Amino acid sequence: MSATPLAPLASLDAIRALVRTLPGPDTAARAAAEAREPTLTKPAGSLGRLEEIAAWLATWQGRHPPRLERVRCVIFAGNHGIAAKGVSAFPPEVTVQMVQNFRNDGAAVNQLCKAGGAELDVIELELDRPTQPFDTDAAMTEAEVLDALNAGLTLDLTDVDALIVGEMGIGNTTAAAALALALFGGTAEDWVGRGTGIDDAGFARKRAAVDAAKAFHGAALADPLEALRRVGGRELAAMAGGVLAARLARVPVLLDGFICSASAAVWQAMTPDGLDHAMAAHASVEPGHRRLLETLGKRPLLDLGMRLGEGSGALVALGPLRSALACHTGMATFAEAGVSASEAS
Numbered sequence: 391m392s393a394t395p396l397a398p399l400a401s402l403d404a405i406r407a408l409v410r411t412l413p414g415p416d417t418a419a420r421a422a423a424e425a426r427e428p429t430l431t432k433p434a435g436s437l438g439r440l441e442e443i444a445a446w447l448a449t450w451q452g453r454h455p456p457r458l459e460r461v462r463c464v465i466f467a468g469n470h471g472i473a474a475k476g477v478s479a480f481p482p483e484v485t486v487q488m489v490q491n492f493r494n495d496g497a498a499v500n501q502l503c504k505a506g507g508a509e510l511d512v513i514e515l516e517l518d519r520p521t522q523p524f525d526t527d528a529a530m531t532e533a534e535v536l537d538a539l540n541a542g543l544t545l546d547l548t549d550v551d552a553l554i555v556g557e558m559g560i561g562n563t564t565a566a567a568a569l570a571l572a573l574f575g576g577t578a579e580d581w582v583g584r585g586t587g588i589d590d591a592g593f594a595r596k597r598a599a600v601d602a603a604k605a606f607h608g609a610a611l612a613d614p615l616e617a618l619r620r621v622g623g624r625e626l627a628a629m630a631g632g633v634l635a636a637r638l639a640r641v642p643v644l645l646d647g648f649i650c651s652a653s654a655a656v657w658q659a660m661t662p663d664g665l666d667h668a669m670a671a672h673a674s675v676e677p678g679h680r681r682l683l684e685t686l687g688k689r690p691l692l693d694l695g696m697r698l699g700e701g702s703g704a705l706v707a708l709g710p711l712r713s714a715l716a717c718h719t720g721m722a723t724f725a726e727a728g729v730s731a732s733e734a735s
């Protein structure tokens with residue numbers, strides 16, 4: 391386990407090197423969780439995916455029993471040059487206005503943190519300096535994307551049992567679509583959805599922006615970190631950084647919706663096991679999200695028709711996580727309870 395917080399990394403190559411040496415699963419902790427499960431007073435497998443969650447928490451915390459005492463939710467906010475091109479139903483100033491709402495305890499994420507038992511932090515990433523419009527330029531310079539990655543990489547995860555990263559950034563479903571296309575191919579139609587609820591004309595502009603980005607950046611998008619720099623955004627890079635920091639600190643991650651998942655997907659595009667410590671909390675209404683989760687091989691825990699971002703879907707999924715943990719750690723075994731075990735051998 392690495393010391394936390396990490397020192398900022400000096401280059402994208404340093405991040406590439408880090409991704410080549412990611413810590414793997416703790417197989418002893420997983421074995422301990424899997425050994426306990428059939429001893430508990432229930433028919434084998436009867437708690438369904440709750441059993442899988444308990445083993446996953448143990449595996450990626452490197453601890454049995456796992457725990458969920460301290461859950462951290464960090465919202466990163468960034469502004470996007472592409473938002474000036476009419477790709478969102480809302481104006482770009484909503485980003486900073488919503489940050490104020492987070493600070494005033496007025497947003498969905500504030501209520502869901504309280505309901506789910508998570509600490510909330512909001513990190514603003516140069517809101518007065520939007521990224522460049524990525525259909526005609528690279529969104530960020532190398533120094534800018536590195537700074538944003540480091541905002542997540544240097545999160546203090548000491549004693550944190552699970553991490554949720556969320557975002558606020560008007561226009562960022564367009565950036566997420568462009569990033570998903572860069573990482574996994576396909577067409578703009580595959581990845582572009584209506585985000586905050588854009589009308590038909592705006593939806594066409596969104597697809598055109600993603601098509602234009604594909605044509606403008608071309609083969610340069612083949613490298614995942616370069617794709618993040620060219621078509622991503624500050625909050626996307628920071629979320630990716632946070633997900634990587636969590637892997638190094640042995641902290642399991644709950645992925646939120648489309649923007650969060652596309653950002654984290656950079657690591658799986660770089661190395662096949664890059665997101666094994668992350669579980670898909672929910673399936674967003676944004677159609678690109680389902681496609682992305684299928685591509686990543688991740689089955690969402692919940693499907694509640696949500697399409698908000700802010701970490702909201704991941705926070706709701708703390709319910710099933712806490713339920714899984716309560717059963718795994720609190721249930722009596724057949725021997726303890728004097729309940730007869732199954733007669734099937």
Ligand SMILES: Cc1cc2ncn([C@H]3O[C@H](COP(=O)(O)O)[C@@H](O)[C@H]3O)c2cc1C
Pocket residue numbers: 477478479480484488557558559560561562563564584585586587588698699700
């Ligand atoms: C009031 C409000 C609160 C939000 N909270 C999250 N988002 C979500 O919507 C934005 C992405 O959608 P698009 O790409 O269509 O702009 C992001 O800020 C995302 O976090 C919000 C959007 C609005 C308007």
Ligand SMILES: O=C(O)c1cccnc1
Pocket residue numbers: 563584585586646647648649650674675676679697698699700
């Ligand atoms: O899936 C998401 O996270 C999402 C979808 C629409 C708008 N904002 C976020």
